[in-house]
Amino acid sequence: MIRRLTWFNATALTFGFTFLYLPIVLLIIYSFNESKLVTVWGGFSTKWYGELMRNEAMLDAAWVTLRVAVFSASIATALGTMAAIVLVRAGRFPSRTLFSGMVYAPLVMPEVITGLSLLLLFIAIGLDRGMLTIILAHTTFAMCYVAVVVSSRLVTFDQSLEEAAADLGASPLDTFFSVTLPIIAPAVVAGWLLAFTLSLDDLVIASFNTGPGATTLPIKIYSAVRLGVSPEINALSTILISIVTVGVITASLLQKRLVRRGYQVE
Amino acid sequence: MNKGWRRAVLIAVPYLWLLFFFLVPFIIVLKISLSDTAIAMPPYVPTFSLSEGWSGIQNFFSGLDFENFAWLLDDRLYINSYLSSLWIALVSTFLTLIVGFPLAYGMTRAPESWRPRLLMLIILPFWTSFLIRVYAWIGILKTEGLLNQFLLWLGVINDPLIIMNTNTAVYIGIVYSYLPFMVLPIYSTLDKMDDSLLEAAIDLGCSKISAFWRITVPLALPGIAAGCFLVFIPAVGEFVIPDLLGGSQTLMIGKTLWNEFFSNRDWPVASAVAIVLLLLLVVPILIFQRMLEREQEGSK
Numbered sequence: 075m076i077r078r079l080t081w082f083n084a085t086a087l088t089f090g091f092t093f094l095y096l097p098i099v100l101l102i103i104y105s106f107n108e109s110k111l112v113t114v115w116g117g118f119s120t121k122w123y124g125e126l127m128r129n130e131a132m133l134d135a136a137w138v139t140l141r142v143a144v145f146s147a148s149i150a151t152a153l154g155t156m157a158a159i160v161l162v163r164a165g166r167f168p169s170r171t172l173f174s175g176m177v178y179a180p181l182v183m184p185e186v187i188t189g190l191s192l193l194l195l196f197i198a199i200g201l202d203r204g205m206l207t208i209i210l211a212h213t214t215f216a217m218c219y220v221a222v223v224v225s226s227r228l229v230t231f232d233q234s235l236e237e238a239a240a241d242l243g244a245s246p247l248d249t250f251f252s253v254t255l256p257i258i259a260p261a262v263v264a265g266w267l268l269a270f271t272l273s274l275d276d277l278v279i280a281s282f283n284t285g286p287g288a289t290t291l292p293i294k295i296y297s298a299v300r301l302g303v304s305p306e307i308n309a310l311s312t313i314l315i316s317i318v319t320v321g322v323i324t325a326s327l328l329q330k331r332l333v334r335r336g337y338q339v340e
Numbered sequence: 341m342n343k344g345w346r347r348a349v350l351i352a353v354p355y356l357w358l359l360f361f362f363l364v365p366f367i368i369v370l371k372i373s374l375s376d377t378a379i380a381m382p383p384y385v386p387t388f389s390l391s392e393g394w395s396g397i398q399n400f401f402s403g404l405d406f407e408n409f410a411w412l413l414d415d416r417l418y419i420n421s422y423l424s425s426l427w428i429a430l431v432s433t434f435l436t437l438i439v440g441f442p443l444a445y446g447m448t449r450a451p452e453s454w455r456p457r458l459l460m461l462i463i464l465p466f467w468t469s470f471l472i473r474v475y476a477w478i479g480i481l482k483t484e485g486l487l488n489q490f491l492l493w494l495g496v497i498n499d500p501l502i503i504m505n506t507n508t509a510v511y512i513g514i515v516y517s518y519l520p521f522m523v524l525p526i527y528s529t530l531d532k533m534d535d536s537l538l539e540a541a542i543d544l545g546c547s548k549i550s551a552f553w554r555i556t557v558p559l560a561l562p563g564i565a566a567g568c569f570l571v572f573i574p575a576v577g578e579f580v581i582p583d584l585l586g587g588s589q590t591l592m593i594g595k596t597l598w599n600e601f602f603s604n605r606d607w608p609v610a611s612a613v614a615i616v617l618l619l620l621l622v623v624p625i626l627i628f629q630r631m632l633e634r635e636q637e638g639s640k
Contacts, residue, residue, distance in 0.1 A: 083446035087458070090443035094465055094519065097476035100486060104479065157354035164351055173351075176358040178629045182569070184577020184621070186594045187614045190601065191365030194611070198368050214361040217354070222632075246346065275469045278579055282601075292471050299471070299584060303479050311472040318468050326460065 098315060105308035122309040132294060132310065139274060139291040142205060146212035147269035153213065154220025154265055155258075161221065162228040180218040188215055189282030196283065203285030211283045212273040219272060220265035227261035260329045267325055271318065366618075373408055373611035408612035418596065418613065422620065425593040428507065428582075429575035432514035436571050437564065439515055440522030444563075445556075447523075448530045459527070466520040474513055474584050481509050481585070505587030513581040518574070522567035529563030530556070562631075569628045573621055593617050 105123075109116025126132060157177055167173075180188060192211045193203070201207060235257070239249040255262070277292040284293060291310075298307050412418040447458050465473060480486045481504040488500035503509050533556065541551040557564075579594035586592070593613065601610040 079446075079449050079451065083442075083449040086442035086446035087450065090439065090446070090519075090523075091461060093439065093516070094461070097473065097480060097516070098465070098468070100480065101472070101476040153354050153357055156350055157358075160351050160354060164347060167351055173355055173358070174633060175629060176362050177354075178632055179625060180362060182573040182621075182625050182628055184574060184594060184617060186577055186579055186597045187369075187618060190597070190610060190614050191369045192361065194368045194372060194607075195361070195365040210361065214357070217357070221354075271467050275471065277471055278598075292469065295469075295471055295475070296580075299475050299478070303475075303482070307475065308479075311469070311475065314472060315468050319464065322460075322464055322467050 101308055102312045102315065105305060105312040107305055107308075110305060122305040123313075126306055126309050126313075129306070131289075132291075135289050135291045135294040138205065138288055142208050142212060142280075142288075142290060143270050143273040146209045146216060146273045147266050149209070149213045150216035150269040151220050151262060151266040154217040154269070155224050155262055157217060157221040158224035158228055162225050177218050177221050180215045181222065183215075185276070185278035186282075189279040192279070193282040203283055203288070205285075205288045207283040207285065208280050208288060208290065211279050212269075212276060215279065216269035216272050219268050220262075223265040223268060224258060224261045227258045231257050263325070263329060267321070369611045369614055372608055373615050374406065375608055376407070408608045409616070411609060412612055412616060417591075418593075418616075421591040421593045421596040422616065424591040425576050425578075426620070428510060428514070428590075428592060429572050429578075432511050432518070432575055433568050433572040435511055436515045436518055436522045437568060440519055440567060441526055441560075441564070443519075444523045444526035444530060447527055448533075462520050462523050462527075470517060471580060473517055474580055477509070477513055477516065477585060478504065481512070504585065505590075507586065507590055509585035510582050510590055510592075513585045514571070514575050514578065517581065518571040521570040525566035525570065526560055526563040529560050533559050566628075566631060569624060569631070573624050573628065576621060577617060 104115075106118050106120060107114075107116055108119035108121070157173075161174060161177065189211070192207075192214070196203060196207050196210075235253055236249050239253045240246070244252065275292060276290075277296050280290045281293055281296075284290065291314075295307060295310065298304060443462075447455060447462075450458055478485075482488075483500045483502060483504060485504070487503070488497075491497045492500065503512075537555050537559075538551055541555055542548065546554070577594045578592060579598050582590045582592040582595050583598070586595075594617075597610055597613045597617070600606050600613060
């Protein structure tokens with residue numbers, strides 16, 4: 075057996091995971107700090123959570139963020155899945171290279187450029203900045219992530235299943251909804267979740283494209299953080315981290331089940 | 341609906357969306373980078389308007405000026421920002437590789453049953469807010485922060501270290517935030533590796549260390565390259581990390597663009613900064629796109 079966990083590998087793992095998790099653990103611990111000075115321990119307290127619940131502006135921002143994320147993730151999933159099918163299945167068509175370039179480029183494009191260019195587009199077409207512009211901006215960059223996730227699933231599955239369905243008289247739409255979609259479902263779900271969290275997290279693109287009444291949570295957190303560390307932000311971060319952790323673990327369990335069902339179909 | 345028509349719709353919908361929301365905006369950025377600054381809303385003088393027809397097109401070509409780009413060349417601030425962004429991104433990519441490779445390697449050597457959970461632990465921070473993860477470091481790195489408290493308590497240092505608001509803090513922030521992007525591609529190439537190659541090398545008298553350098557590392561190169569691109573490209577244009585962890589002397593182009601846009605409200609110069617940044621990244625982005633496409637074709 076050549077793959078062994080030597081002391082060197084064990085050290086690398088311990089060091090790596092400590093580095094990844096220690097800052098988050100400290101952040102959570104200090105959200106329960108009585109003292110207003112974030113780095114001085116003043117005893118256990120949950121008062122910052124209470125404070126947060128009474129912060130109307132923060133709650134409004136959370137509601138805006140949630141709506142933006144749901145809408146943009148849903149549109150991005152539909153568009154991204156279509157883009158993935160085009161990339162993997164549509165064969166050759168004019169300017170295919172341009173298309174695949176436009177799908178892959180946003181993945182590595184610096185956010186400041188994406189944000190600035192979209193803002194200038196919205197001004198050029200006279201669209202007022204607000205929730206709609208943030209949704210459009212998030213949809214555009216998230217659909218590319220969805221396309222990559224879905225296309226990696228599409229390339230690995232057996233196309234003869236679709237051919238069999240077509241031979242047995244299913245219309246192409248029937249084939250898509252009763253054969254293709256169930257098989258790629260885990261990837262589509264993963265794509266939606268990815269698009270949702272990307273939108274939830276984004277500060278830079280949202281800052282460029284926001285307008286009055288459309289302050290998202292990251293914009294709110296950023297302006298608070300610029301003024302210094304505050305225990306209220308620690309409390310908010312802890313809540314967000316808990317939601318994401320529960321969400322990701324649930325999703326992965328769910329996905330495992332979907333994958334298993336997917337294999338049965340195959 | 342006939343088949344050709346349906347295919348055309350399938351292609352057209354995402355195609356037109358990307359054309360309109362991705363490509364057209366860049367053309368607008370290019371256009372504004374060539375126009376003059378104005379004190380109005382929007383704060384620039386349009387170089388080209390469609391309503392003027394043919395004369396508009398003529399005016400467009402006669403009105404083109406590279407003033408904003410000349411300005412970028414003139415002012416040391418911009419050149420220094422570009423160079424220092426490239427340097428900071430390069431150093432951080434290297435540091436991320438140093439931290440990420442042993443981690444990815446260790447993961448492939450862990451017992452089979454641990455691996456899905458370890459993989460999950462690598463991916464999990466990626467799902468939690470970037471902003472929050474950067475924020476977490478402020479409390480640690482501050483002069484009166486947790487790291488200094490700990491080191492002073494240990495007695496390793498007598499005076500607090502100044503890390504916050506320096507480039508060191510920016511390096512730590514980038515390595516921390518982008519670590520999953522480095523670990524995942526390396527892990528997937530190492531995991532796919534055929535162990536019998538290593539066994540054969542050792543049977544033939546190769547030492548374990550030289551087998552590592554002559555077999556494992558070359559075979560992991562695609563993963564290493566993918567990881568490096570995934571860290572380097574976004575790091576060059578990074579804004580949040582240098583803004584929150586770096587100091588006033590930390591120059592990065594993403595931050596300069598942001599300030600030009602939000603503080604100076606100089607949109608033409610901000611657009612010119614964006615165009616130059618894009619030109620710097622075109623080559624790495626194209627290489628990266630090729631790699632992705634090849635991988636997709638390879639797995640078919």
